[in-house]
Amino acid sequence: MTTPSPLPDRAYHRSGFPSLFEVLSRKTLPPVDLFSFYIYMRDQQRSVDYLDFWLDVSQHLSLCRHYVRRLHRSVIEDTPELEKETSKRSSYILDNAGEGPSNEKGSTSDQRLSAFLRSDHGSTNHSPQGSLGSNRSTPGMERPRPSFMTNDGSSPGNNSSSPGQISSGADNVPKREDLRASAEKILYTYLLPGSEREIIIPQGILNDIQEAIEGPDQRSDPELFDAAKDYVFQAMERDAFPGFLQSKGLGNIVPPSMMMRLIIGLLALFGGFWTAFILIFRDASRSTRCWIILPFTICVYALFSHQWQLDPVLVLAGFSEYTFMDFSRIREPFIKSILTRRAIVLLAAMIVADTAFCCLFIFVPGKML
Incomplete structure (x- = not known):
């Protein structure tokens, strides 16, 4: 579900984050527009x-x-x-x-x-x-x-x-x-x-x-x-405004989504470790142990997204979250470039972490108990 946002009267091209006056004057585009700031003040700042x-x-x-x-x-x-x-x-x-x-x-x-x-x-x-x-x-x-x-x-x-x-x-x-x-x-x-x-x-x-x-x-x-x-x-x-820029200018998910990712990530981490140790102590083949890539990938993606307040797949698709599971397109050019760079770096870190987990538990020698 996407939420439309009113566009400002004029398009402003900037080389940095907008000021509060620009946001209040409706000179910015989503996800740093006035509507987004209103939602942030209502749901997160409570003021x-x-x-x-x-x-x-x-x-x-x-x-x-x-x-x-x-x-x-x-x-x-x-x-x-x-x-x-x-x-x-x-x-x-x-x-x-x-x-x-x-x-x-x-x-x-x-x-x-x-x-x-x-x-x-x-x-x-x-x-x-x-x-x-x-x-x-x-x-x-x-x-x-x-x-x-x-x-x-x-x-x-x-x-x-x-x-x-x-x-x-x-x-x-x-x-x-x-x-x-x-x-x-x-x-x-x-x-x-x-x-x-x-x-x-x-x-x-x-x-x-x-x-x-x-x-x-x-x-x-x-x-x-x-x-x-x-x-x-x-x-x-x-x-309020520094937190708003941190939330919308450097991230694209809201606190309920972050909490959901934390819960999913911890459950997937537990499931990955449990499965990996079971396969190791049953002396399963390495080809069978490759299935642990699924829980560890989910774990790494969810926990890294929670920690960075950023969902890289959503960013590359061009979306930011207004409220829980309610998305809008990223239209502010500077914000889009910042989020895209952060998403690429985050994806690289996820791949490295996921590879390290999988290699550790796939190539470690097995032992039947």
């Missing part, structure tokens, strides 16, 4: 809430950009032709808000976007009806948090119910209330103590965000999450 927080904040930024663009278009459409030329300077901040490199730290365009949203605060300064901020203590008012991982295994960020996801329908044009509801949802889902998917961030950062959203300013601009987003990014880059 997928940090990645979901980062993705939700990024979608909140997209929601803010979409809101500002729509607002700018409506301003231009309502401006008389004679006044459009004189309004260019005043509308420049709207026209350029949110443009530039996607999610780039310190982006001037994102700063202009946040500055505009703060200046536009007077247009609405109350919580939208039904939002989490309207009545946090009433359980019935709390909206269920949509997950980035749907039941059909779709990739993160493609779920239309996610907080920042924008549909193309006219009825789904974002409003200022939607921006505030999105900011509140991030706060009450991830940041407040005891929240549904609480992540650990410094108390000072949490206090600043809570004051900005619930205080008199009632901010909803994406800049208010910058400190928390940077902290989460650095935590993932330090604690």
Whole structure:
């Protein structure tokens, strides 16, 4: 069974391992794509809430950009032709808000976007009806948090119910209330103590965000999450990403498969030794002893695959394992070249070890007991 993975918008040819920012920006291909990182954070790192927080904040930024663009278009459409030329300077901040490199730290365009949203605060300064901020203590008012991982295994960020996801329908044009509801949802889902998917961030950062959203300013601009987003990014880059590269950049099997290979390898090792000693002490012919090549080959292949976290036959066939017995093609050129070289070296080591075991027990003199 193979699992399709979304391709990035552009193909990037690199001469080294990708960075975490490239993975999160969807500039990488399987097995080091965003979907693979999500699965790794969920199944192995057990800290997928940090990645979901980062993705939700990024979608909140997209929601803010979409809101500002729509607002700018409506301003231009309502401006008389004679006044459009004189309004260019005043509308420049709207026209350029949110443009530039996607999610780039310190982006001037994102700063202009946040500055505009703060200046536009007077247009609405109350919580939208039904939002989490309207009545946090009433359980019935709390909206269920949509997950980035749907039941059909779709990739993160493609779920239309996610907080920042924008549909193309006219009825789904974002409003200022939607921006505030999105900011509140991030706060009450991830940041407040005891929240549904609480992540650990410094108390000072949490206090600043809570004051900005619930205080008199009632901010909803994406800049208010910058400190928390940077902290989460650095935590993932330090604690999770090296293990992800080790698992997917240098190997192609997941822990359950490794455990299965360990069990099979140990059983085959026991069976190989038992069979070999039985044949030796019954003084069987060397041609008969050649059958021990079967258990020893299985033993060597399984144990070496477990130790290297690599199945060389799968690599040469061009596959990597997402989850247990669920495979996808290796599409990242640099990763494919690294795994192919490791697979060839591993196969050579397997052949040497297997040959040594078989020669030892085939050519040793037999003795009838």
